Amino acid sequence: xxxxxxxxxxxxxAVAAMIGLGIWQLDRRGEKAALIARLAASRDLPxxxxxxxxxxxxxxxxxxxxxxxxxxxxxxxxxxxxxxxxGWRHLAECRTGAEGMTVQVDMGVSTAPAVVPAWKxxxxxxxxxxxxxxxxxxxxxxxxxxxxxxxxxxxAPAPGLSAxxxxxxxxxxxxxxAYAVQWFLFAGIAVVIYLLALRRRGQKKKA
Numbered sequence: 001x002x003x004x005x006x007x008x009x010x011x012x013x014a015v016a017a018m019i020g021l022g023i024w025q026l027d028r029r030g031e032k033a034a035l036i037a038r039l040a041a042s043r044d045l046p047x048x049x050x051x052x053x054x055x056x057x058x059x060x061x062x063x064x065x066x067x068x069x070x071x072x073x074x075x076x077x078x079x080x081x082x083x084x085x086x087g088w089r090h091l092a093e094c095r096t097g098a099e100g101m102t103v104q105v106d107m108g109v110s111t112a113p114a115v116v117p118a119w120k121x122x123x124x125x126x127x128x129x130x131x132x133x134x135x136x137x138x139x140x141x142x143x144x145x146x147x148x149x150x151x152x153x154x155x156a157p158a159p160g161l162s163a164x165x166x167x168x169x170x171x172x173x174x175x176x177x178a179y180a181v182q183w184f185l186f187a188g189i190a191v192v193i194y195l196l197a198l199r200r201r202g203q204k205k206k207a
Contacts, residue, residue, distance in 0.1 A: 003198070011194045015187045022183035029176035040169040047125070052096070054103050054150040059128045061169055064152060068094035068121040072102055077132060081109040081162040088113050089164050091132075091151065094121065104131045104151035108161025119158035126154040129167035 035057075042061040050066035051059050072093040079089030087109040093102045105124055107117055131151040157163045 004201075007194075011190060015190050018183045018187035018190065022180040022187070025176045025180035025183060029174060029180070032172075032174040032176055036169055036172050036174060039172060043127075043169070050096075050103060050128070050152055051150065052101065054101075054131075055147040056150070057148070059150060060130070061167055062128050063125070064128050065123065065125040066094070066096055066103060066105070066152060067123055068092065068103075068105060069097050070095040071119065071121050074116060075104075075132075076113065076115075079106075079109050080165045082165050083162070084165070085109070085111070085162070087111045087162070088115070090115065090117050090158065090161060092117070092119065092121075092158075094124075104149070106151060106153040106164045108154065108157030109164050110161055115160070117158040117161060124152060124154050125156075126152045127167050129153055 039061050042059075043063070045062055047063040047065060048059070050064045072095055074093070075091045076088050077091070078086070080086055088111075089109045090107050092105045092107050094105050095102055105126070107119055107124075128150050129152075131149040133148050153164050153167055155163065155166075
């Protein structure tokens, strides 16, 4: 049976692209595993001053400290305390004196919403993690995510709050193998569907 030229080329290109994406995900799996190992080792490095500007991934899970000169405001979102209890964590927008820059500091978790902590600022030590991010999912999937802001999760909570769960490198996902398997399955399914379509086309011609 003679294969139709244009459809075969299109399907072949699509399958090749899917296989290429699967191989790329396998490469990313190895890169992510190395990153997670490096991030885990960061916890054992000496404490540092909180980075300025507070962006990027190089300082994740490092111990750090900063001086909060003034709390410019508070934001609240769902979170867990160090014992695993659910609640609302309170993020202080801290002025640090560096050209008006503000840094988010997780000052702890409350069991009820709409709590305004009485903490006004001061020296803070804790662990660096990513600040909350609103980048669209599609942008992050296709590598268009800008460098993410960092924040500090305080060791000692503000008065009336419980300490937030400390950042943990094990929470960094490495699901690239699953993505690779999905792309290879998509490629296989595309081939099967095309072969079935060719078979049906051949049967119609015989009829």
